Amino acid sequence: MGDLLIRNIPEALRADIEALARRKGQSLSEAAREALRAGVAAVGKATEENDRLPAGDRLKAIFAGVFESDDEAEAFQKELEAMRRNDIGRPVPDFE
Structure with missing residues (x-):
């Protein structure tokens, strides 16, 4: 031992x-x-x-206690979703 x-x-x-x-x-x-x-x-x-757990629930667990209210956490989640929708990823390469 x-x-x-x-x-x-x-x-x-x-x-x-x-x-x-x-x-x-x-x-x-x-x-x-x-x-x-x-x-x-x-x-x-x-x-x-x-x-x-689903990824969203894991994130909630990670950020538990960080936000002062559920409204603040929800606003953060909405902002993340908006950023994700606007993200087109890497630019498409030009193969000419």
Whole structure:
């Protein structure tokens, strides 16, 4: 089994892991391993679920919390659609 050294952990996170270890009667290392395992599983699940979403829903998830209101998000979406309609792509080459 390998070792992993993680530097610059915020004190609040370390305190949370220490509290978790105390509550579960585990060592700090055991609690940290379990927390990492659970975190990796959660990120993997979220990534799988996100990959199955339509592109528009993925964009909404990416920009969640960026817009101050649904109206602002909708206006942004409309602007994107307008830009997409006006985009003719690369110019057609002249084959003369």
